[in-house]
Amino acid sequence: MLPYIHLNLHFWRPDLPTFGLMLWLAAVAAAFLMDRNFKRAGIDADALGMVAVAALLGIVGAKLWHVIDTPAEFRADGWRVLWDSAGFAWYGGLIFGIAALMFQGWWAKIGMLRTLDLAAPAAAVGYGVGRIGCFLSGDGCYGIPTTLPWGMSFPNGIAPTFDRVHPTPLYELAAGLAIGGFLWWRGGKQRAAGAIVGEYLVLTGIARFLVEFVRRNPKVLWGLSNAQLASAGAVLAGIGLVWWAARQTETDPDEAASAVEKAA
Numbered sequence: 001m002l003p004y005i006h007l008n009l010h011f012w013r014p015d016l017p018t019f020g021l022m023l024w025l026a027a028v029a030a031a032f033l034m035d036r037n038f039k040r041a042g043i044d045a046d047a048l049g050m051v052a053v054a055a056l057l058g059i060v061g062a063k064l065w066h067v068i069d070t071p072a073e074f075r076a077d078g079w080r081v082l083w084d085s086a087g088f089a090w091y092g093g094l095i096f097g098i099a100a101l102m103f104q105g106w107w108a109k110i111g112m113l114r115t116l117d118l119a120a121p122a123a124a125v126g127y128g129v130g131r132i133g134c135f136l137s138g139d140g141c142y143g144i145p146t147t148l149p150w151g152m153s154f155p156n157g158i159a160p161t162f163d164r165v166h167p168t169p170l171y172e173l174a175a176g177l178a179i180g181g182f183l184w185w186r187g188g189k190q191r192a193a194g195a196i197v198g199e200y201l202v203l204t205g206i207a208r209f210l211v212e213f214v215r216r217n218p219k220v221l222w223g224l225s226n227a228q229l230a231s232a233g234a235v236l237a238g239i240g241l242v243w244w245a246a247r248q249t250e251t252d253p254d255e256a257a258s259a260v261e262k263a264a
Contacts, residue, residue: 022133027055030119033180037118037187045108050115051122054100061096068188077195094234097123113193113241117251120200127204128176135169143168145212166214175207195245201238 029049038047098116105115134141138157143166145151149162180202187196209231217225
């Protein structure tokens with residue numbers, strides 16, 4: 001593992017955290033995809049600025065969710081847990097990021113749901129790239145012990161383990177790239193507002209729900225972790241959005257005229 005990259009400059013010898021570097025690369029990848037999606041949709045808006053604001057608030061939300069989710073850690077370490085480089089919860093970042101994008105979409109007169117649709121592929125890919133940072137730093141986001149041939153140990157990680165465990169960040173990287181590619185393909189045709197982001201919530205919720213079975217997170221209710229409960233909520237919200245978007249599909253003009261004539 002490589003938690004830090006040691007730079008040896010003439011005037012400075014910093015230790016660059018790989019988690020922070022991959023977080024930055026995730027934001028760059030997401031900004032590039034969202035900008036391409038805006039251009040494909042013929043929308044003249046600052047996609048790069050939107051992603052920057054959403055990423056910043058997403059980091060804040062991810063940290064706050066982690067602190068709320070682990071009160072014992074806050075009681076033990078106090079306010080310094082807010083500045084720790086480890087401990088970020090994806091659903092906190094998702095909620096804050098979505099709120100930031102919705103506000104910016106409304107402000108730019110694109111539409112809140114339309115903005116989320118355009119951002120969905122970028123969010124999936126950005127999340128996957130960001131998980132590389134968890135993998136490189138060995139921050140404890142890995143899974144339970146396994147005898148599978150691809151099991152790995154993280155002896156030099158921030159939260160080290162000498163057991164061979166599931167490399168769950170790599171599972172989530174693969175899922176994020178696959179979901180992002182699928183949503184990009186789905187977004188190539190005009191769809192009702194809310195359809196793509198609904199599919200994003202369903203797919204990412206299912207992916208996170210499944211990977212939690214081999215992660216180390218404690219079970220809190222019905223044998224499920226907090227992340228699994230939040231994933232189930234995301235799936236239900238996504239199904240509701242997809243259903244709602246399907247009902248918003250505009251009626252064909254010829255069909256509407258025919259219906260009026262029949263009613264007359």
